Amino acid sequence: MAVGRRGVxxxxxxxxxxxxxxxxxxxxPHLTAVLPVWMHFGHNWDSTRAVEWVNFTATLERDxxxxxxxxxxxxxxxxxxxxxxQPQSTYFKTVLRPGRYAIxxxxxxxxxxSNPPDGFxxxxxxxxxxxxxxxxxGKLYVSAVLRHGVAIAPYSAGGSLPVDFLxxxxxxxFPLGCGDSHAAVAVYADKGNWETDGESLIYSAGAGSTFxxxxxxxxxxxxxxxxxxxxxxxDGWGRVLGGLPGNYSRVLVGxxxxxxxxxxxxxxxxxxxxxxxxxxxxxxxxxFHFLNGSVVGELAFDKPGLHRWGVLLVTPIDMPxxxxxxxxAFNMTWGVIRVKRLGINYALYAPEPLPFAVRLxxxxxxxxxxxxxxxxxxxxxxxxxxxxxxxxGNVSTIGTYTVSxxxxxxxxxxxxxxxxxxxxxxxxxxxxxxxPVTVVNASKFAVTVNASMPFLLASxxxxxxxxxxxxxxxxxxxxxxxxxxxxxVYTVKLAALLTVRSVAGGAPANASITVLDSKGNVVAAGYxxxxxxxxxxxxxxxxxxxxxxxxxxxxxxxxxxTVVTLAFTAPGQTGGAGVTTTQPAAPAPAxxxxxxxxxxxxxxxxxxxxxxxCALLAFLAIWxxxxxxxxxxx
Numbered sequence: 001m002a003v004g005r006r007g008v009x010x011x012x013x014x015x016x017x018x019x020x021x022x023x024x025x026x027x028x029p030h031l032t033a034v035l036p037v038w039m040h041f042g043h044n045w046d047s048t049r050a051v052e053w054v055n056f057t058a059t060l061e062r063d064x065x066x067x068x069x070x071x072x073x074x075x076x077x078x079x080x081x082x083x084x085x086q087p088q089s090t091y092f093k094t095v096l097r098p099g100r101y102a103i104x105x106x107x108x109x110x111x112x113x114s115n116p117p118d119g120f121x122x123x124x125x126x127x128x129x130x131x132x133x134x135x136x137x138g139k140l141y142v143s144a145v146l147r148h149g150v151a152i153a154p155y156s157a158g159g160s161l162p163v164d165f166l167x168x169x170x171x172x173x174f175p176l177g178c179g180d181s182h183a184a185v186a187v188y189a190d191k192g193n194w195e196t197d198g199e200s201l202i203y204s205a206g207a208g209s210t211f212x213x214x215x216x217x218x219x220x221x222x223x224x225x226x227x228x229x230x231x232x233x234x235d236g237w238g239r240v241l242g243g244l245p246g247n248y249s250r251v252l253v254g255x256x257x258x259x260x261x262x263x264x265x266x267x268x269x270x271x272x273x274x275x276x277x278x279x280x281x282x283x284x285x286x287x288f289h290f291l292n293g294s295v296v297g298e299l300a301f302d303k304p305g306l307h308r309w310g311v312l313l314v315t316p317i318d319m320p321x322x323x324x325x326x327x328x329a330f331n332m333t334w335g336v337i338r339v340k341r342l343g344i345n346y347a348l349y350a351p352e353p354l355p356f357a358v359r360l361x362x363x364x365x366x367x368x369x370x371x372x373x374x375x376x377x378x379x380x381x382x383x384x385x386x387x388x389x390x391x392x393g394n395v396s397t398i399g400t401y402t403v404s405x406x407x408x409x410x411x412x413x414x415x416x417x418x419x420x421x422x423x424x425x426x427x428x429x430x431x432x433x434x435x436p437v438t439v440v441n442a443s444k445f446a447v448t449v450n451a452s453m454p455f456l457l458a459s460x461x462x463x464x465x466x467x468x469x470x471x472x473x474x475x476x477x478x479x480x481x482x483x484x485x486x487x488x489v490y491t492v493k494l495a496a497l498l499t500v501r502s503v504a505g506g507a508p509a510n511a512s513i514t515v516l517d518s519k520g521n522v523v524a525a526g527y528x529x530x531x532x533x534x535x536x537x538x539x540x541x542x543x544x545x546x547x548x549x550x551x552x553x554x555x556x557x558x559x560x561x562t563v564v565t566l567a568f569t570a571p572g573q574t575g576g577a578g579v580t581t582t583q584p585a586a587p588a589p590a591x592x593x594x595x596x597x598x599x600x601x602x603x604x605x606x607x608x609x610x611x612x613x614c615a616l617l618a619f620l621a622i623w624x625x626x627x628x629x630x631x632x633x634x
Contacts, residue, residue, distance in 0.1 A: 060100075066093065069090065073090060074108075078104040129144065130144040132312065224333065231313060240394075245299070245392075251339050252341070259313075260287055284316055304339050307336070308335075345414070357376075391409050399415055400455070427461035437452075450489050455482055461534065466493070495534030498558055499563045504570040509547055543555075547568040554566065
């Protein structure tokens with residue numbers, strides 16, 4: 001029998017559709033892939049034979065579509081000794097459940113065959129995990145163990161059937177190259193004869209052998225960089241940054257960076273894919289991060305020195321011209337960057353001694369945002385959240401800054417100049433700000449400031465309220481912080497002084513004093529013969545005093561510093577003298593001096609009482625001598 005060799009057998013194993021694309025990179029340190037297997041069997045062709053058999057076995061771990069496509073007519077398909085189909089066509093398709101299968105296909109061998117080489121293709125899905133590594137050379141290394149593969153073996157059913165192929169090739173192909181070069185550049189395996197032609201990895205096997213079964217291999221291949229529009233980079237606080245570390249000259253210790261797909265849907269912006277009918281599925285893309293060669297959940301730079309980083313984007317693509325199965329597209333950007341320690345110093349500058357200080361709050365050894373706290377009287381009165389140093393050393397501050405660098409350190413010095421506004425005011429001596437402000441108006445109990453950010457003021461009188469866009473205030477040691485949340489006009493209202501004096505029989509007497517507002521709420525309370533309260537001016541109050549079982553009350557409309565005298569009954573007396581309220585007839589000049597009215601002094605009161613007593617005695621003497629005539633006319 002003359003035997004002639006026709007064609008070269010080839011099988012293309014098209015790596016790799018992600019099975020768990022929706023999982024995050026942090027939770028998926030290994031790539032789990034589906035393995036579509038394409039095989040092309042070469043054989044010895046005998047023109048005198050009408051049919052020939054192709055026989056093989058396959059082990060499946062999951063449901064898998066099984067295709068046969070051949071230039072010749074498929075006469076019969078036998079699976080595990082049972083004829084499952086006699087399609088009498090060039091195409092056959094079914095789904096195989098998990099298990100081990102012995103498959104024989106009978107082909108019509110009549111006629112002279114032309115290119116492509118006679119034979120058939122089939123695709124069987126298998127699953128296996130792969131580990132990823134970024135090499136020092138910048139290549140991506142994919143390692144895997146194929147534990148269940150396809151075996152070439154004789155098959156007999158009802159008699160001996162010939163095995164018509166002598167050898168076969170297995171190709172592991174990748175869809176992308178690096179520039180003009182090919183993707184696969186090297187392959188290392190513990191079994192079999194593997195080589196690469198640049199575009200694919202070739203494994204040859206003869207009749208009766210097993211391939212892709214319990215084979216440990218590593219593929220090194222080159223990948224094109226990630227398109228900038230395909231991903232975005234976020235830091236540990238969720239802020240979107242300007243790019244990957246390769247866009248910067250340094251990164252700081254403590255930086256946390258992570259990439260994520262930016263686009264969604266089915267994209268067609270890779271021209272090569274479009275030309276060949278391809279379509280990307282970026283909505284199902286997965287990002288892997290590499291640090292010093294290993295897969296990590298994020299780029300966490302915790303130590304100074306040189307670090308090799310990489311970001312891999314794995315995107316499923318449809319290539320219907322080449323495969324009924326999706327391929328993964330590998331794109332990777334990588335580089336080496338120097339990581340430096342962060343050091344921050346800061347200072348406050350002013351033309352005169354200040355009643356407050358600043359303090360940066362937060363971990364000043366790591367990038368982030370820091371609160372600029374203002375401290376007065378030993379207490380924190382407020383803070384500005386304006387200061388930050390990002391992962392790459394960019395500084396944002398309301399002050400000024402300088403930077404000095406060494407191989408290990410990135411030192412930032414912050415400076416804050418304080419603007420000081422002096423006032424000719426009875427209570428407020430200074431207004432302080434880290435940005436220029438304007439004092440619009442000042443009266444005795446109010447100072448109005450036009451400000452674009454928080455400011456402080458030094459006041460000997462208590463601040464009771466700030467009128468402005470959501471402004472809040474806090475004070476300590478006579479320094480008040482006004483949290484101006486946005487540019488605008490803010491009116492700081494100062495307290496008026498309400499002094500309550502308690503007397504009994506012309507002498508000072510202790511009493512419990514309570515001050516109520518117009519709604520009857522207690523706004524102040526004290527005890528003593530003279531008690532002072534700082535209250536909001538231009539409001540109605542009721543002063544209530546209690547001494548023993550006796551109570552006195554007085555209404556007050558507080559327009560200025562005011563003294564209220566409550567007179568209680570002295571021991572042995574039958575009635576009290578009542579209530580005296582003393583207020584100035586007109587407000588004192590706002591920016592000059594304060595006018596303080598006082599009540600009737602006890603010595604003057606005693607003199608008037610003596611004069612009245614003498615007059616009464618004279619009146620009684622006259623009445624005893626002459627009598628008293630009272631005339632009433634109607």
